[in-house]
Amino acid sequence: MTNKVRVRFAPSPTGPLHIGGVRTALFNYLLAKKHGGAFILRIEDTDQKRFVPGAEQYIIDALNWCGIPFDEGPGKEGGYGPYRQSERKDRYKKYALELIKSNQAYYAFDTEESLNSLRVEAEANGDVFVYGPKNRASLRNSLNLSAEQTEALLLQDEPYVIRFKTKAGRQVSGNDLVRGVVQFESDLLDDKVLFKSDGMPTYHLANVVDDHEMEISHVIRGEEWLPSLALHWQLYEAFGWNPPEFAHLPLILKPSGPGKLSKRDGEVGGFPVFPLSWEKSTGYREAGYMPEAVINFLALLGWNPGGEQEVFALEELIEKFDLERVQKSGARFDPEKTKWFNQQHLHKSSPESLLPSLKKGMEQAGIEHKWSDESLIQVVRMVQERAVFAQDLFGLSSYFFEAPQAYDPKAVEKQWKPTTPDVLNRLMVFWPQEERFDAGVAEQVIKAWAAQEGVSLGAIMAPLRLSLVGALQGPHLFDIAAWIGREETMRRIQRALDQLS
Numbered sequence: 001m002t003n004k005v006r007v008r009f010a011p012s013p014t015g016p017l018h019i020g021g022v023r024t025a026l027f028n029y030l031l032a033k034k035h036g037g038a039f040i041l042r043i044e045d046t047d048q049k050r051f052v053p054g055a056e057q058y059i060i061d062a063l064n065w066c067g068i069p070f071d072e073g074p075g076k077e078g079g080y081g082p083y084r085q086s087e088r089k090d091r092y093k094k095y096a097l098e099l100i101k102s103n104q105a106y107y108a109f110d111t112e113e114s115l116n117s118l119r120v121e122a123e124a125n126g127d128v129f130v131y132g133p134k135n136r137a138s139l140r141n142s143l144n145l146s147a148e149q150t151e152a153l154l155l156q157d158e159p160y161v162i163r164f165k166t167k168a169g170r171q172v173s174g175n176d177l178v179r180g181v182v183q184f185e186s187d188l189l190d191d192k193v194l195f196k197s198d199g200m201p202t203y204h205l206a207n208v209v210d211d212h213e214m215e216i217s218h219v220i221r222g223e224e225w226l227p228s229l230a231l232h233w234q235l236y237e238a239f240g241w242n243p244p245e246f247a248h249l250p251l252i253l254k255p256s257g258p259g260k261l262s263k264r265d266g267e268v269g270g271f272p273v274f275p276l277s278w279e280k281s282t283g284y285r286e287a288g289y290m291p292e293a294v295i296n297f298l299a300l301l302g303w304n305p306g307g308e309q310e311v312f313a314l315e316e317l318i319e320k321f322d323l324e325r326v327q328k329s330g331a332r333f334d335p336e337k338t339k340w341f342n343q344q345h346l347h348k349s350s351p352e353s354l355l356p357s358l359k360k361g362m363e364q365a366g367i368e369h370k371w372s373d374e375s376l377i378q379v380v381r382m383v384q385e386r387a388v389f390a391q392d393l394f395g396l397s398s399y400f401f402e403a404p405q406a407y408d409p410k411a412v413e414k415q416w417k418p419t420t421p422d423v424l425n426r427l428m429v430f431w432p433q434e435e436r437f438d439a440g441v442a443e444q445v446i447k448a449w450a451a452q453e454g455v456s457l458g459a460i461m462a463p464l465r466l467s468l469v470g471a472l473q474g475p476h477l478f479d480i481a482a483w484i485g486r487e488e489t490m491r492r493i494q495r496a497l498d499q500l501s
Contacts (some may be wrong), residue, residue: 005037013055041073092201133168184230274378288389361394405468415462467496
C-alpha cells in the first residue's frame, strides 16, 4: 500500500446527500488536503434496485458547491478507476472465489423461505437467528454438502450466495483512530453474504476490494458502519492485505431528544438537512447559506480543534484538522447555531461579493436601478453586520432607495413628542444652509446646533431616524442622510411632519 494519504467518500446514489454525508466527505477532504493526499469519490451503486436517477450528479454538485471537490472519481480519472462499482463488478467474483479456494468462504444454497422459517422459529423461542459458526454445519451449504453435490447445484444454476466463513472462538480486534481498541467476539458474528449468484457483490466485499485496489490509506465513515468493522478486518486478514486505518465518526443527533438527525427533523423544525434542494426539500444553498458557513459548522460537529476559536476558513480547518480530536459521543445539531455561523461568514465577506444579492432584492421589489455600483457597495457595507443571510440585505436597506410609507407606531408613540414638530421645523431651516452634507460634518454641525439651541440630542435623533427610516433601526443616522442626500433628507423630514404632526 502507498504511504500517501488516499481517502474516499463512497456514497450510494439512492437519493439526496444528507448533511451527515457531507460531514463525512468533509473530514476525508480535510485529512487528504492536510497531508497533500488525494480525496476520491467512489459511487457504490451495486444495489441497482435502489438506484435513483440524478442522485450521482447531485452528490457531485453538492461537493462542488461546498468547496470540497474530489480529486479522483467519475469524470476525473486518476489511474485507479473505474470509480462506479457497477463498472467494476466483473472483478469481485474473482476475489470471492479466492476465499472459497482458501476455505475462508463457502457456497450457501438455503432458500429465503427456509431462512425465514428459521428466523420465525428462533423468535418464537425468544432468540435471534444468526447464520454463523454455531449452526452453519446443519444448513444447506458447501461445508456439509459433498464437492459433487455442490458442483451439481452450481451446474443446475441453483441460486446461491457466497458467505464468509467466520472463525469460531476468537476475538477480532484492532484500533480505531476515534474509538481506540475495538473488539468483537467471533461466536456472536454471522457469516455475512459476500457475493450473489446474479453476479453482484454485497457492500462488504466490494468495499474492501475497492479500498485495497484504490490503495486507500484511511477509511473515515459514520458510526453506523462500526458493526461492519469485524468483517472488514477479517476480510483483509483472509486476503493477506494490510488494512487501512479506520475512523468511525460520531452520529449527528437531533436538535432535541434521542436519535440521529433526519429529513423529518428538518421538515418539522423548518431547517435544511440537504446541501442542495431535492424535490420538495430546500437545501442549504437555496435557503441562502454560504458554503463556507456550512463547512464551518459541519467541521465542528464532532471535532474539537481546541481553543476558543469557532469561525474558520477552509484553509484554517485543513491546517488544524486532526482525527485524534474527533469525539466519540454524538454531536447535537443546533439550527440556530448554523445561522450564527452564516452570519459570521457573511460579515467577513467583501461588500463587493454581496452586491449581486442586494441588486437581486432591489429587482424583486421593483426598484429602478439608478445608482452606481460604488454607491450600492456603500449601502452593503453599512447594513452587512446586521444581516444573517445575503438575501436580508435589501430588507435591511430598503429605506435607502424609497422613503418610508409608514412609521413604526410604537416608536412614534414613544419618540414623537408634542415638541418634535417645532424642533424638526427649526432644523429644516438651519441644516440646508450648511455647505457640506457628508456624514462626519453633518453630525458635528447638528450636535453644535442642538447645544446652541438648548435642544437635547434625544429630542432630535429619534424623530430624525423615524423620518428617514420609518423605524428606530439602521446604521449610523448621518451615514443614511449623507447617502440619500440633502434634498431627499429634507423631503423625508417634511413628509414625517405632514403625516405625524
